[in-house]
Structures are given as C-alpha cells and as structure tokens.
Amino acid sequence: MVNDSAPRQSNRIQTSILNGLEKKVLVWMASRMPNWVTSDMLTWFGLFGSAVCGLGFFLTNYSIYWLWLSCLGLVINWFGDSLDGTLARVHNTQRPLYGYYLDHNIDTITEAFMFIGAGLSPLVNMSVALLCYAAYLALTVYVSINAHLKSEFKLTYGKMGPTEFRLIIIITNILLMYVPALTAYRDSFVWFGETITYGTLDIIGVGILCLLCIFYFVSFFKDLHWFAAKDPLPKRK
DSSP: OOOSOOOTTSEEEOOOTTHHHHHHHHHHHHTTSOTTOOHHHHHHHHHHHHHHHHHHHHGGGTOGGGHHHHHHHHHHHHHHHHHHHHHHHHTTOOOHHHHHHHHHHHHHHHHHHHHHHHHTSSSSOHHHHHHHHHHHHHHHHHHHHHHHHTSEEEOOBTTBOHHHHHHHHHHHHHHHHHOHHHHHOEEEEEETTEEEEEEHHHHHHHHHHHHHHHHHHHHHHHHHHHHHHHSOOOOOO
16 A cells, blocks of 8 residues: 655645545544654554465465454554554654655565465465556556655545555455355466466456556556646757
C-alpha cells in the first residue's frame, strides 16, 4: 500500500471512501499514544504486520483458517503504516526527507511480504501475485516521480486507497474461510501447451491487477500530456 508520508512541499491527494472517517480515528489514536511511542516504531510495527500477513497466507497450506492470521497482520500493518505519519504531525515531529526515504523503502518490503506470501499459498498462483506486485511497484514509481516533479502525492485511485484495499482483502479472506465453494473452486485452461489451473483468489487477483494497470496507464498518459504542455519541445533553429 502507498505510504502517506511525503516531502513537506508535496500536496497529498487523498479522496478515498473511508478517508474522512479514517483521519478522525487516526488523529484520535495519535493524540492518546504514550510519549515513548515514536513514528519509527510504528513504521517497523507496520512492517511486522505485513510479515504476519504473508505468514498467514503461507500457512494456509496447512489450514484455510490461518487466513485469520493474515487478517490480523493486515490490521497491524494498517495501524503502523497509517498512524506513523499522523503521530509525527500531531506531535510536530515531522522529518520529511527521512520519513519519505524510510517509508517508501519499508513500503516496498511490506508489499513483497504480502504478495509473495499470497503466492506461496495454495490460493493464489505465484505468477498472478508477482504481476500484482509489479503493477503496485509501477504505481509507486509514478507517485514518487510526481511527488518531486508536480509536488503532488497521490494516494487514491477511483476512490480506493490502501485502507480500502486492506478491507477488501480481509473480507475476501473471511469469505474464503466460511464459504467452502469459493475455496474449492478450480478450473484450468491451456496456455502455449501448458495447463494453467486457477481458483477464486486468482480471479480476484487478476481483477486487482487489471485495476492497478488501468489506474497506472490512465494516470501516466494524463500526466504525460500535462508535462508535455509544461515542458514543450523547443523549436528547431
């Protein structure tokens, strides 16, 4: 999930469905945090949550109910990843350059834990998981470039942000645990002579992949025209 820390000069664009409510909750929690809790601690706690999430996915090789561990990891990740920046703002301890550097590097590792963990489970084909991760990284690069060139730090696409995606995954996990038909579903097709088997979560993963690609390419070409107007081709002499 794209982290909400950005250089001080960047304008954060966040218009997700849950954004208004989430901001109030985060400020409420940050204002009640003990003084010994720091933004760095929350950042690392969020990373720990992503590892727990990935482990939960992997352990579904032994029982589907390990998805509860995955859900717990997502909650821990949300807590640390979303609250670290808010805590810094509430306590006036912002470190824009340091925070931007740390959060984006940690965020890349965070998503690797989650996507690879899902790919190591019997629920998702590793190729689908890695393609989703690649699309996520492309969006991360896009956001980082715009943070510096346009002073815009975009966190929301189609009214969907990191929190909404986490919630979708949690709901999907619960459905997979308690609707056996979803877990049991399997089908296959032949691709260049090789039989590819897929399940429910593969279909959802491909859907997420398509959304990420649409968000990326629409945003990319829209901003490409903006940059072309801002930086026109010089006339030849």
